Amino acid sequence: SQQGEEDPQALSIQEGENATMNCSYKTSINNLQWYRQNSGRGLVHLILIRSNEREKHSGRLRVTLDTSKKSSSLLITASRAADTASYFCATDPLGTSYGKLTFGQGTILTVHP
Amino acid sequence: GAGVSQSPSNKVTEKGKDVELRCDPISGHTALYWYRQSLGQGLEFLIYFQGNSAPDKSGLPSDRFSAERTGGSVSTLTIQRTQQEDSAVYLCASSLGGQGNTIYFGEGSWLTVV
Incomplete structure (x- = not known):
């Protein structure tokens, strides 16, 4: 089952504006990672934040x-x-094998030139 | 250095045939993972290898799916008697293992079962 849930599901903005995507999850975690996926491509790791960190x-x-x-x-x-892509959060739940990530459904970001 | 390499990039197979998908992790990475991404289910964990430990197979959807990792490096995911619902992108990833290490994904193998 998908633990992470991203909000919004889709976001459309103009170049130069800021984009904010949110992720909620259900169980305690070791860390949380954000990934980007361009259409038809693999996942690109963006940033990892540990459970004892608040901002990165x-x-x-x-x-x-x-x-x-x-x-x-x-x-x-x-x-x-070029930031146009899908963005996923992935949680590493406590008590599971590391790397057994649980992904959200993703936010589709479209940045218009 | 080279990233996670997967082959084939695309595979179209007939229902009932077996397929093998290959993953070559980043050199030195002891941990290797397989995930599946499909329209209906999103990104799902399949299996995890860490060093010489027994793999965590808890995400494999049926006994038609199996994976092995030879020599602690290259991994092969095998799907026997493919079904149309197996159509998805199969993503391999690797890391140094242990908490907090970045998990790097490959470009995926697109499987279409017709």
Whole structure:
């Protein structure tokens, strides 16, 4: 079953705007990872945030994690047309083999030039 | 360095035939995973190999699915007597193993069963 749920399911913005995607999950986790998938391609790892971290940055990406609310958000600042893709959060639940990730259904982001 | 390599990229097979999908993980990565992505089910964990330990097969959907990893490196996912519902993208991933290490995915093998 899919533990993570992304919100919104689809997001359409103009180039230069910021994009925020949210992820909620149900069980306690070791860490949470965000991935990007371009149409017809594999998954590209974006960022990993551990359960004891609250915020992490990587270039134009900012990820937050609130374990009390079991939620995470991915912010892409100053978006570009090349950011158009599907974005997935994946949780590593406590008590399971590492790498047995549970993925959400994803957010489809469209950035218009 | 090279990423996770999968072959074939695309495979069309007839219902009832067996298929083999290959994964070559990143050199030095001890952990290897297979996932499946389909329209109806999203991304699902299938199987996990870590070093010489017994694999975690808890995600395999039926006994028609099996996987092996030879020499701690290359892995083959085999689907016997394929069914139309097996049509999906099969994604392989690898990592250094252990908590907190990034899991890197390949481009996937697109399987279509006709």
